Amino acid sequence: MNKPNVGTFLGHPKGLFLLFGTEMWERFSYYGMRAILVLYLVDLVEHGGLGFSRADALSLYGTFTMLVYLTPLIGGWLADNHLGQRRSIIIGGVLMALGQFALGTPHHFVEGFEIEMFYIGLGLLVCGNGLFKPNISTMVGDLYNEGDHRRDGAFTIFYMGINLGAAFAPLVVGTIAEKAEWQYGFVAAGVGMVISVIMQLTFGKKYLGNIGIVPAAKLAQQSSESNKKEPLTAEERDRIKVIFIMGVFTIIFWAGFEQAGGLMNLFANEYTDRMIGAFEVPASWFQSVNAIFIVIFAPIIASIWVKMGDNEPTSPVKFALALVLLAIGFFFMIGATLQQGGDASVKTSMIWLIMAYLFHTLGELCLSPIGLSMVTKLAPLRLASLLMGIWFFFTALANKVAAFVGSFIGEGNEAANNALAIFSGIAITAIVSGIIMYMISGKLVDWMHGAEGQHTDSVEEKLEEELEVTAAHEGVSKQHS
Known part of the structure; x- marks a missing residue:
């Protein structure tokens, strides 16, 4: 696998910090949306919400988060067998951005179809999440040769990106949603996702080389084929x-x-x-x-x-x-x-x-x-x-x-x-x-x-x-x- 030779930053390949930023902004998008989802569902229609009962809102929230954990199984298979990790991340990121913007569509633009637009947004988020979520972390490991002592430190940095995005998102998205309008909050979350995708499209080739381009399934199959029937x-x-x-x-x-x-x-x-x-x-x-x-x-x-x-x-x-x-x-x-x-x-x-x-x-x-x-x-x-x-x-x-x-x-x-x-x-x-x-x-x-x-x-x-x-x-x- 061709690892890019573009120098290091803080002792690590510069590609690590590209992946750090990509994941941080994706987590900003997801956790920002998640922080306001239930609150938006139960808010009164005249206040810009959807007027769900608490029970219905929590049931829908549970179904959504359940699918968030199940769809990466499909997305990971597609990346390994057909799309490759990089392409999966881009497609998934675009779908998630579209999902956030669908949620953020002002009600007067889709009057009479608010619920339908809402479900379209959630569906896009679930599908995009399935493609995006399982692939970034594997690429972090691929930046390093086997046995490289920097690898564990790289994941420490990467996990900090997740927590920074998760911590920062509700403060920004929540403030916009609760102090202005719910739809503006979802749009802010969508902007975070767009930043994540733009970072990958702009800097991916330079800082990641061909990492994540080729689907990885054939190698994995070859390494485990002999053990399958034992x-x-x-x-x-x-x-x-x-x-x-x-x-x-x-x-x-x-x-x-x-x-x-x-x-x-x-x-x-x-x-x-x-x-x-x-x-x-x-x-x-x-x-x-x-x-x-x-x-x-x-x-x-x-x-x-x-x-x-x-x-x-x-x-x-x-x-x-x-x-x-x-x-x-x-x-x-x-x-x-x-x-x-x-x-x-x-x-x-x-x-x-x-x-x-x-x-x-x-x-x-x-x-x-x-x-x-x-x-x-x-x-x-x-x-x-x-x-x-x-x-x-x-x-x-x-x-x-x-x-x-x-x-x-x-x-x-x-x-x-x-x-x-x-x-x-x-x-x-x-x-x-x-x-x-x-x-x-x-x-x-x-x-x-x-x-x-x-x-x-x-x-x-x-x-x-x-x-x-x-x-x-x-x-x-x-x-x-």
Whole structure:
């Protein structure tokens, strides 16, 4: 593969920073849209919204985010077999930009067809996401030769791009949408996507050479063809059992965590006192909190694991801890609903939400050894793609479960009581699941048969792990060899 020789920046190929920018602006587009989607759906028609009920809005949001995790399976196959990664990124980016602009079409331009235009926009976003999302991270790895010590550092930089885009987007898009019009917010998200595409079209040839041009499927088929018909060994069966067991618990974790863009977004909008002096904080701004906390706490968590050395918890124990931290986050949401006292007109303190997001983020950071990286370590080579697809399905299902749970919120004073029941139910489920995970963690490690690996003494490698968890959740984790 021809790697471009155009010099380095900060010790890395300049192509890395092109991919960094491309991904950052794409994440800006996606997270900006996601931050305002549910708020737009439930807003009154006379205020520029679509007038959905909360239950319908959350159900649609769950279906949309579920498809966001499923379509990369199709998009990745198309890129590997037909389009190549670069062409997939361009086509996907254009479709996503068109989707954002469709959502941003003023209602008076499409009077009588607002809902149809909205669904066209969502459909374009889902299809474009499928082509764009799975391909950028593989190109990051292709910038480096096998064994290049800079490769892990490159992914650390790349993951920072994801979190910068996720943190920045709700602040910009949310402010425009809530202070001006919803449609302007979607247009702003679309502009971010256009910037991403223009960067690739303008600088791709110079800084990426022919990386990502040729579909990669034939090489992969040749390397695994001889292993296709071999029966599974006992060790492989044990490792596959671990993937499925962890998959059940990952559904529970993300079903709670993903209340952020749905139910907790509505709670911030309708039941939270967002006034700071004379300024009202846009509800969508709270969607930035998770990414900001990741940037702040990832280095701290990485240092803690390194200092623990051989006493560092195993992956299943970290997962158990993550579930407990998720539950603690929902205890703060229980506190918020208790402050309401069953009266939906009472506004609660912003501190409740911020503390909930803090503990949810700490839980997410405990998942760094899990997710896609775990699947790549445990899955037999000849079943890696299938099991990766199943893992994506677990995450997709979690998003739909999250929406189903949140849809019981109801309206009026009933909503205040229902919120208490929902948050309590999630907290109890998470704690019980965490206890079960802790109790079976030893057996799961045994079934991994050494894939758990050695603990590293490198803070840099640990930091890359902590930042990778966000990317892994989104399906853009690096390919482990």
